[in-house]
Amino acid sequence: MSFERMQKIPSADEIIRQMPLDDELRRMKARRDEEIRALFTRTSNKFLVIIGPCSADDEGAVCEYAGRLAALQQKVSGELILVPRVYTNKPRTSGAGYKGMVHQPNPQEEPNIVEGIRAIRRLHLRVVRETGLTAADEMLYPGNYPYLADLLSYVAIGARSVENQEHRLTVSGLDIPTGMKNPTSGDVTVMLNSIQAAQLPHVFSYNGYEVRTPGNPFAHGILRGAVNQYGQSVPNYHYENLTRLAEQYRKRKLSYPTIIVDTNHANSDKQFDQQPRIAREVMHSVGASPVLREMVRGLMIESYLVEGAQAMDGRIFGRSITDPCLGWEDSERLVLELAEMVARMH
Numbered sequence: 001m002s003f004e005r006m007q008k009i010p011s012a013d014e015i016i017r018q019m020p021l022d023d024e025l026r027r028m029k030a031r032r033d034e035e036i037r038a039l040f041t042r043t044s045n046k047f048l049v050i051i052g053p054c055s056a057d058d059e060g061a062v063c064e065y066a067g068r069l070a071a072l073q074q075k076v077s078g079e080l081i082l083v084p085r086v087y088t089n090k091p092r093t094s095g096a097g098y099k100g101m102v103h104q105p106n107p108q109e110e111p112n113i114v115e116g117i118r119a120i121r122r123l124h125l126r127v128v129r130e131t132g133l134t135a136a137d138e139m140l141y142p143g144n145y146p147y148l149a150d151l152l153s154y155v156a157i158g159a160r161s162v163e164n165q166e167h168r169l170t171v172s173g174l175d176i177p178t179g180m181k182n183p184t185s186g187d188v189t190v191m192l193n194s195i196q197a198a199q200l201p202h203v204f205s206y207n208g209y210e211v212r213t214p215g216n217p218f219a220h221g222i223l224r225g226a227v228n229q230y231g232q233s234v235p236n237y238h239y240e241n242l243t244r245l246a247e248q249y250r251k252r253k254l255s256y257p258t259i260i261v262d263t264n265h266a267n268s269d270k271q272f273d274q275q276p277r278i279a280r281e282v283m284h285s286v287g288a289s290p291v292l293r294e295m296v297r298g299l300m301i302e303s304y305l306v307e308g309a310q311a312m313d314g315r316i317f318g319r320s321i322t323d324p325c326l327g328w329e330d331s332e333r334l335v336l337e338l339a340e341m342v343a344r345m346h
Contacts, residue, residue: 007114012146019121021150025128032134032153033176036081039297040177040218040256046078047342048260048298049335050136050154052085054309054323055100057107059123061318062086063130065305065328070131072332076339079346083154084133085302088120089140090322091158098312098321102144107312107321117147124151139178142170143207152176156300159184159224159265162194170206171198173213179222179260179300186226186234186266188245192252195219199255217255221245222300225266233269237261237278239285239292246295262300264323272308272324275301276334283341293345299338303331 021029038044051069056062066084073082090100098104103111105119120137127135128151136154139145140161155178161167162180171178180198182191198219203212223241226234235241242259249257261267261282263275279299286292305318307327314321318328326334 009114009117012149015117015121015147016150019118019125021125021128025125026150028132029128029134029151029153036083036153036177037218039081040220040258042256042294045342045346046081047338048081048083049301049338050083050085050156050260050298051301051303051331051335052135053087053304054085054264054302054320054325055090055098056086056088056120056123057098057101057321058317059119059126061305062123063126065303065318066127066131066133066135068305068328068332070133072335073133076335079339079342080335082133082335084127084131084135085137085300086124086127086135087138088116088123089138089144091138091140091160093160100140102141117144121147121151124148139167139170142166145170145174146207154179156222157181157194163190168194168197169202169204169213171219172200172202172215173206173211174216175218177218177220177258178216179220181222181224181262182226182236184227184266186228186236188221188223188236188248191221192248192254195221195254196252218258220256220258220260221249222260222262223267224262224264224300225268227266233266235267235269235278237263237267237282239288242282242285242292242296243289246291249295257295258298259296260298260300261296264300264302270323272302272326273330275303275326276330276337279334279338280341283338287341287345301331301334302326303328 102116134153180194263278304325309324
C-alpha cells in the first residue's frame with residue numbers, strides 16, 4: 001500500500017482531556033439540547049434556523065459571527081431557535097480545494113490533521129463559552145465525531161454521504177437531531193431510506209470496537225435541491241415538493257417526521273442572495289398548509305459577516321473562502337422577518 005505514515009492521531013479521549021468541557025458549559029449544552037429536541041417532539045412551536053458560514057475557516061471571524069447571532073437570539077427567543085453553523089469539514093466534489101479546518105487549521109498552510117482536530121475542538125468550545133450557543137457541524141468523517149460529541153447540538157449528513165452505510169449506522173448512535181440531506185440526484189427515497197436506517201438499532205464496527213446503538217428517533221430530512229444530468233440545479237423547496245415529501249414521509253411511519261429546507265446549494269443555484277426569497281416562499285407554504293406547519297420545522301441558511309466569497313488567499317475578514325454566503329445585515333433582517341412570520345402563525 002502506498003500510504004506514508006506522517007504522525008499518530010491522538011484519540012478523542014486524549015483530546016478531550018486536554019480541552020475539556022466544564023460542568024457549567026455541560027449543563028448549558030443539556031438545556032440547549034432539550035430546547036432543540038422539544039421542537040422535534042412538537043412540545044415546542046418554535047422554528048429552527050441553522051445559520052452560518054459555508055465553512056468555518058477562521059476562528060476569529062466565526063466567533064464574531066456567533067457572538068452577533070447570540071445577541072440576535074435574544075431578540076427572537078420566543079419564536080426561533082438559532083443554531084450557528086460551525087462546519088469544520090468541507091466535502092469537495094472533485095477532491096480539490098479547501099477541505100475544512102480539520103484538514104487545514106490555517107488555510108494558508110499545509111494540511112495538518114492533528115492540529116486540525118485540536119483547532120476544531122478549540123473553536124467549538126470557544127463558541128459555546130463566549131455565546132452560550134451550541135452549534136451544528138457536518139459529519140463528513142464518522143470516525144471523527146467523538147472529538148466533538150459533547151459539544152454539538154445538531155449534525156448534518158451531506159448529499160454525498162447520505163447513501164453511505166457507515167454514516168447511517170453512526171447516526172443511529174447519536175442522541176441529537178441529525179439531518180439527512182437528499183442526495184445530489186434529488187432522489188428523496190434515498191433520503192427517506194437513510195432516515196429509516198438511522199432510526200433503527202444496529203450492531204457494527206466503529207473506531208476499533210464492536211458497538212450497539214439504539215437508533216436515533218431525531219434523524220430527519222433536509223431538502224437541498226438536486227442537480228440533473230446536465231449539471232443544472234433543480235430546486236425542491238416549492239409547495240408541491242414539500243407536500244409530496246410530507247405524504248411519502250407519513251407512509252413510512254417514522255419517528256418525529258421533520259423537514260428542514262436548505263435555502264442555498266441547488267435550491268438557490270448557489271445564488272446566495274436568493275436565500276431570503278426562498279425562505280419567504282417556504283414560510284408562505286408552511287402558513288398555507290396545516291400538514292406543512294406540522295412537518296416543516298426549520299431552515300438552513302449560509303451566512304457570514306461579509307457577503308459573497310473570496311479566494312483562499314483572500315484577506316477580507318469574515319468572507320467565505322468556499323461557497324458565497326449572505327452578508328450579516330441581510331441575514332439579521334431575514335431572521336427578524338422569520339420571527340415575525342412564525343409569531344403570526346401561532
